[in-house]
Amino acid sequence: MHIPDGFLATPVWATLDVAAAPAVGYLARRAQQGLEQSKVPLLGVMGAFVFAAQMINFPVGMGTSGHLVGAALLAYTLGPAAAGVVLTAILAVQALVFQDGGVLALGANVINMAIAGMLAGYLPMYLWGAGRRRRSAIFLGGFLSVLTAAVLALSELLLSGVAMPAAMLRISLGLFAISAVLEGAITLAIVEALESINPDFVRQPQRSAGWVMTGAGVAAIFLAVVGVAFASTNPDGIWKLADVTGIAPHAKSLFAAPLADYQMGLLQSVWLRKAGAGLAGLGLIYGACVLCGRLLARQRGA
Amino acid sequence: MQPLIEVRDLRFRYDDGTTALDGIDFDLFPGETVAVFGANGSGKTTFVLHLNGLLTGEGSVTVCGMPVNKGENLTRVRQKVGLVFQDSDNQLFMPSVLEDVAFGPLNLGLERDDAEARARAALDEVGMAHAWGKAPYHLSAGEKKRVAIAGILAMQPEILILDEPTTFLDPPGQNALIELLDRLPQAKILVTHDVDCARVLASRAVFFEKGRIAAEGSVEEVVARFQWDRTALKRSAGSPF
Amino acid sequence: MHHVVLDRWSRGASALHRRDARAKTLAVLVFLIALATAQRSFVALSACYFVILAAVVVAAGLPLGSALKRASVVLPFTAVFAAISLAAGEPMRAASLIAKSYLSALAVLILVSTTPLPELLRGLERMGVPRYLLMVTQFLYRYLFVISEEAQHMRAAAQAKSGSIRVLFNRSKFGAAAGALGVLFARSYGHAEGIHQAMLARGFQGTFRTLAARAFNKADAAFVMAALIVLVGARAAVEAWI
Numbered sequence: 062m063h064i065p066d067g068f069l070a071t072p073v074w075a076t077l078d079v080a081a082a083p084a085v086g087y088l089a090r091r092a093q094q095g096l097e098q099s100k101v102p103l104l105g106v107m108g109a110f111v112f113a114a115q116m117i118n119f120p121v122g123m124g125t126s127g128h129l130v131g132a133a134l135l136a137y138t139l140g141p142a143a144a145g146v147v148l149t150a151i152l153a154v155q156a157l158v159f160q161d162g163g164v165l166a167l168g169a170n171v172i173n174m175a176i177a178g179m180l181a182g183y184l185p186m187y188l189w190g191a192g193r194r195r196r197s198a199i200f201l202g203g204f205l206s207v208l209t210a211a212v213l214a215l216s217e218l219l220l221s222g223v224a225m226p227a228a229m230l231r232i233s234l235g236l237f238a239i240s241a242v243l244e245g246a247i248t249l250a251i252v253e254a255l256e257s258i259n260p261d262f263v264r265q266p267q268r269s270a271g272w273v274m275t276g277a278g279v280a281a282i283f284l285a286v287v288g289v290a291f292a293s294t295n296p297d298g299i300w301k302l303a304d305v306t307g308i309a310p311h312a313k314s315l316f317a318a319p320l321a322d323y324q325m326g327l328l329q330s331v332w333l334r335k336a337g338a339g340l341a342g343l344g345l346i347y348g349a350c351v352l353c354g355r356l357l358a359r360q361r362g363a
Numbered sequence: 364m365q366p367l368i369e370v371r372d373l374r375f376r377y378d379d380g381t382t383a384l385d386g387i388d389f390d391l392f393p394g395e396t397v398a399v400f401g402a403n404g405s406g407k408t409t410f411v412l413h414l415n416g417l418l419t420g421e422g423s424v425t426v427c428g429m430p431v432n433k434g435e436n437l438t439r440v441r442q443k444v445g446l447v448f449q450d451s452d453n454q455l456f457m458p459s460v461l462e463d464v465a466f467g468p469l470n471l472g473l474e475r476d477d478a479e480a481r482a483r484a485a486l487d488e489v490g491m492a493h494a495w496g497k498a499p500y501h502l503s504a505g506e507k508k509r510v511a512i513a514g515i516l517a518m519q520p521e522i523l524i525l526d527e528p529t530t531f532l533d534p535p536g537q538n539a540l541i542e543l544l545d546r547l548p549q550a551k552i553l554v555t556h557d558v559d560c561a562r563v564l565a566s567r568a569v570f571f572e573k574g575r576i577a578a579e580g581s582v583e584e585v586v587a588r589f590q591w592d593r594t595a596l597k598r599s600a601g602s603p604f
Numbered sequence: 605m606h607h608v609v610l611d612r613w614s615r616g617a618s619a620l621h622r623r624d625a626r627a628k629t630l631a632v633l634v635f636l637i638a639l640a641t642a643q644r645s646f647v648a649l650s651a652c653y654f655v656i657l658a659a660v661v662v663a664a665g666l667p668l669g670s671a672l673k674r675a676s677v678v679l680p681f682t683a684v685f686a687a688i689s690l691a692a693g694e695p696m697r698a699a700s701l702i703a704k705s706y707l708s709a710l711a712v713l714i715l716v717s718t719t720p721l722p723e724l725l726r727g728l729e730r731m732g733v734p735r736y737l738l739m740v741t742q743f744l745y746r747y748l749f750v751i752s753e754e755a756q757h758m759r760a761a762a763q764a765k766s767g768s769i770r771v772l773f774n775r776s777k778f779g780a781a782a783g784a785l786g787v788l789f790a791r792s793y794g795h796a797e798g799i800h801q802a803m804l805a806r807g808f809q810g811t812f813r814t815l816a817a818r819a820f821n822k823a824d825a826a827f828v829m830a831a832l833i834v835l836v837g838a839r840a841a842v843e844a845w846i
Contacts, residue, residue, distance in 0.1 A: 065678045067704025068685070071641050089734040097810050098739065102456060102803070103796040105743020110792040112748055113755035114785050129785070138789075150741040154748070157716050157724070158607045160677055160709040165636050224689040224697060250779060254786025262789070417801050438807050446805045452750050453798030458722030458742060465815055470807035475816045498611070498720070500749045518806065 062214045062237075063155060063170055066163030070221035077217070078168030084176055085149050091142035100143070107139060108147040112154070132174060132206040133182030133248045137190075137199070137263050138255070141183045148175035173213040182206025182248075190266040196249060203248030204241045211237035366390040367522055367550050368414060368426055368444075375409060375420030375574075383409045384420060385574040391522065396544075396551040398561035398582055400589060401571030407554045408449075410571065411524050414552075415444040427521065442471055445515030445549075449527040451507035455499035460491065460510050463499065467518040478517075485517035486510070489543060505536030509543065516547075524552045529560050558586055606674065607748065613666055613717040619823075620664040620718045625727025627824040631831035632715045636708055638839045645842045650703035652838045657710050664718050671717065675710035682706070721745050726817060739812060743799075751792055758784050 069077075092104070111131035131151075135144035152170050155161040162170045182202040189198040215233060219225060225233075255262040368391040375384040384406050391397060401407045412418040416431045424431040426440045448454050457463035464485055468478035486492045489509040499507060508528060515523065525544070529537045541563050544551065555561055561568060561582050568585040570578035578585050614621070620628070635653070642649050661671045682705045686698035716724065722745070725738045 065682060065705040066636060066640060066708035067682075067701055067706075074640070085737065086734050089736040093736045098736065098812055099800060099803070099808070099810060101736070101739045101812070102743050102799040103793075104740040106747050106751070106792050106796040106799070108740065108744035109747040109751040110789055112744070113752040114788065116752065116755065146737055146740055147744075149737060150744050153737075153741055154721075154744060157712060158610060158721065158745075160675060160712055163636075163705070163708055164632070164712055165640055165708070218685075222697075223685055223701075224692040224694055225685075226688065226692065229688060247782060247785075250782030251785050251789070254779075254783045255789060258786055258790050262793070412801070415805055417804060438809070441805055441807050448798065448802055448805075450795075450798055452747075453795055454802040456743065456746060456799050456802065458720075458746060462815060466803075466808075467806040469813040469815070470809060475814075479815055498722075499746070514806065 062173075062211055063152075063162030064166045064173075064214055064217065066165050068163075068221060068223055069166055069169060069217055073217055073221050074163075074165050074169055077172055078165065081168035081171045081176070085145070085171060088142050088145035088149070088176070092140075092146045104139065104143055104147050105150070107135065108150050108154075111135060111147070112151055129247050129251075130174065130178070130207055130210070130244055132179040132210070133186075133199070133202040133244070134251060136179050136183035136206075137186055137202070137248075137252060140264060141180060144179050144183070145175050148179055151175075169214070169217055173210040173217075177213055178206045178210030181209035187266045196253075199249045199252050200245035203245035207241040207244040208237060211241070364392055365428070366392050368424070368552075370413075370422070370424050372422035373410070373413060373420050373424060374422050375413065375418060382574050384413075386422070387574075387576060389569070389576070391550055391552060393521075393550055394548075395567060396553060396565045398565035398568040398585075399552060399554045399571060400556070400561070400568060400585060405571040406574040407571045408526055409574075411446065411526060411552065411554060414522075414524060415441050415446050417446075438471075442518050443520055444522045444524060445518060445520035447508075447511050447515055447523065447525040447528060449530060451504065451511050451531075452499070454511045454514065455502075455507055458498060459495070460486065460497050460499065460502075461495040464510065464514045464517050467514055471518060481517045481519075482513075485513040488516055489513045503536070504531045505533075505539060508532065508536075508540060512543070521549055522552070523547065523549045524554070526554045527556065528553070529555065529557045558582075558590075561586070606677075609670075609674070610713070610717050611720070614720045616665050616718065618663065618665045618718070620660065622823075623718075623827050624818060624820050624824040625719050625723045626731055626820065627828045627831075628715055628719055629724065629727055629731065630828055631835070632711050634832060634835050635711050638835050639704055639707055639711075642839065642843075645839070645846045646700055646703060648842045648846055649839055650707055652842060653707055653835075654710075656834065656838070657707065657714065660714055664714065666714075666717055671713060672710070675706060675713045678705045678709045726814075730817070747792075747795065750795070751788070754791060755788055758788060 092100070111129070111134070114131060115128045132144065132148055135147050138144075139147065149171050152162060152167060152175055156164055156167050156170070182205055185198040185201040185205065186195075189195065211234070215225070215230065215237075219230075252263055368389070370387055370389040373384050373387040373389075374382075376382055387406075387410060389410075399407050399410070409418065413420055413424050414426065414431070416424075416437045419432050427443050429436045429440055429443075431437075431440050455463050457466055461479070461482055465478045465482035468481045469475070473481065483492065483495065486495055489512055491506060491509050491513060494502065494506065494510070499510070502510065512523075512525075523544075528540060528544075532540060537557070537560065541560055544553075544564055551564070553561060553565060565582050568580065568582045569576050570585050570589055578588050639646075639649070639653060658668060658672075661668050679702070682701050686701045689695070689698040689701065719727075722742055725742050729735050729738050
């Protein structure tokens with residue numbers, strides 16, 4: 062789900078741009094591995110492949126159609142760092158050339174799809190890819206990559222005060238869940254097709270991916286799972302969680318002040334105010350995970 | 364006369380164990396053009412990939428006196444041996460024609476201005492000077508091939524190797540390419556199915572079969588021999604029994 | 605196809621086309637931020653900005669109708685949210701979504717229609733974006749045309765065989781589509797290997813070296829100043845009067 066410009070509130074798109082920049086820089090450094098640029102054509106061509114594959118429509122129902130997003134597939138074939146770079150390149154071309162997704166919103170879209178979604182998709186393969194549950198892991202990865210990205214996008218829109226009644230939210234999540242299932246199925250089918258062509262196309266999951274990736278992946282999935290649970294039934298439970306972790310009051314003060322000037326008319330609803338703060342809290346947890354992971358990785362000289 | 368390229372007993376196996384080259388002996392002398400014929404999969408392309416060190420096998424390959432399997436020679440070998448691939452799209456990977464043709468000179472360590480000057484001169488040599496700013500996907504197949512050749516010429520090689528250069532070209536394009544190649548003074552190896560092209564350009568031919576050189580001689584001799592095999596097939600297919 | 609059209613437009617010869625990519629990128633960023641942060645005054649500002657953008661399209665020698673139409677690709681998605689906002693009693697929010705998303709898309713379209721993408725990417729590199737990422741993007745763009753053509757051929761072949769590319773709930777068609785994408789993947793990989801061989805054959809040592817880049821000249825500086833004055837001035841003026 063590519064968020065256009067004009068949807069996100071300024072604190073939201075600005076923060077996500079600021080968060081995305083070093084994250085992408087980190088992924089680019091990891092993908093490059095020194096000064097070697099010989100993999101650039103491979104990454105570029107694989108990006109073109111995903112782009113071309115995304116143009117094939119798979120009908121989802123209710124007049125909408127889904128398509129291969131490819132985050133999980135790229136992670137399985139190129140590794141997570143390279144996949145992140147390729148996905149960022151894809152999003153950049155989509156935003157610039159096709160005006161699909163905004164330019165100021167690029168940070169948000171990159172975090173949702175190229176980073177969080179991709180890592181969430183890679184995690185099952187990383188954990189279970191070497192064993193008997195491989196096929197389920199691949200399916201789950203595809204599923205999580207789309208669902209995580211979608212939940213993050215929806216929460217960013219909610220945080221920005223974009224009108225989204227509960228009914229619409231549930232329908233959207235339902236549609237995204239269907240796309241996620243599709244992504245899982247398509248990803249699995251393609252991986253199996255690839256393995257019959259050349260088993261080397263799909264990498265063996267490497268334990269050395271590092272716990273930065275694992276940590277961020279876990280955080281992303283946590284967000285997705287919690288986000289879905291929250292939207293479906295129990296905003297109060299999430300609010301309690303945010304309260305318990307002590308994030309909630311900070312989140313409220315951080316966002317209440319600047320957001321007050323913006324037309325958050327719809328946030329008069331108690332339910333959505335909780336939504337905003339709860340999701341903000343989760344976002345901060347996620348951000349903290351990534352930041353800590355990065356700082357520690359640097360200390361270890363990774 | 365010292366050969367520019369000297370191959371002795373070259374052997375190569377693919378990763379799965381199949382033999383691709385089974386003892387190739389080959390020489391290329393200055394000024395000559397050698398046509399390399401053979402069925403698909405007979406080892407022709409695998410053979411030429413050894414001549415600039417993209418593949419390394421057993422036996423010896425020497426280019427202008429330098430052994431090719433020594434790592435430190437590779438850049439010099441690749442300057443001497445210019446390889447024009449069959450797929451021009453894979454060869455023209457830079458955003459503009461000029462940048463692509465300048466890629467080689469820049470890698471050789473030339474300063475930017477010198478590299479650009481060389482690139483423009485090479486484009487001029489192939490008649491594509493006007494296209495310097497164009498993107499490769501805007502060019503026709505024939506134009507792409509010319510630009511690919513310019514990219515090689517800009518490195519000032521002594522040997523040109525062209526892998527199926529006339530495939531994908533229409534007859535006028537093929538004629539234009541043959542005329543261009545005829546004008547170029549470098550020694551050439553032409554891997555081709557195009558017999559007419561070979562007849563015009565090549566002074567000598569070799570015929571690859573299952574990783575070995577099965578025939579050598581003038582173009583007419585070798586062509587007659589492999590056309591004979593196909594004519595025999597035709598005759599038996601038309602047999603009344 | 606959209607990217608083919610924009611690519612063609614980007615190779616025009618107007619004064620705007622000749623400006624440095626960095627200057628144009630800066631101007632567009634200022635535009636986007638000025639528009640995104642506008643709150644009370646956004647209606648008047650949007651009208652003002654629309655006129656400015658339309659003038660720029662004409663000055664760049666681009667077909668106005670076609671450009672305005674192409675920028676509207678963002679509208680269907682936006683319309684849904686705008687309708688919901690209207691239903692929720694927030695007409696200003698609805699108008700804001702439509703105006704901002706459309707004008708932002710139009711501004712980006714103008715940028716890409718007056719600057720060939722590789723040049724734009726080089727400009728971004730000089731503005732600090734990681735080189736590795738931009739080189740991958742450059743190669744992606746270069747081979748986008750090649751791979752999508754191959755994908756279209758495969759699609760046509762698949763449709764000829766099965767009658768339709770709709771594959772939901774049909775296991776054999778699903779498998780066939782996945783198999784087709786598997787083949788496309790393998791072909792793409794083959795391209796990547798061929799490109800790598802071609803790079804090595806011309807002496808590639810591990811880093812891409814590039815020709816001398818275009819220098820930022822006085823006309824570019826003047827353009828940036830003019831853009832800043834007009835865009836920020838318009839915003840200030842509109843907010844002062846409303």
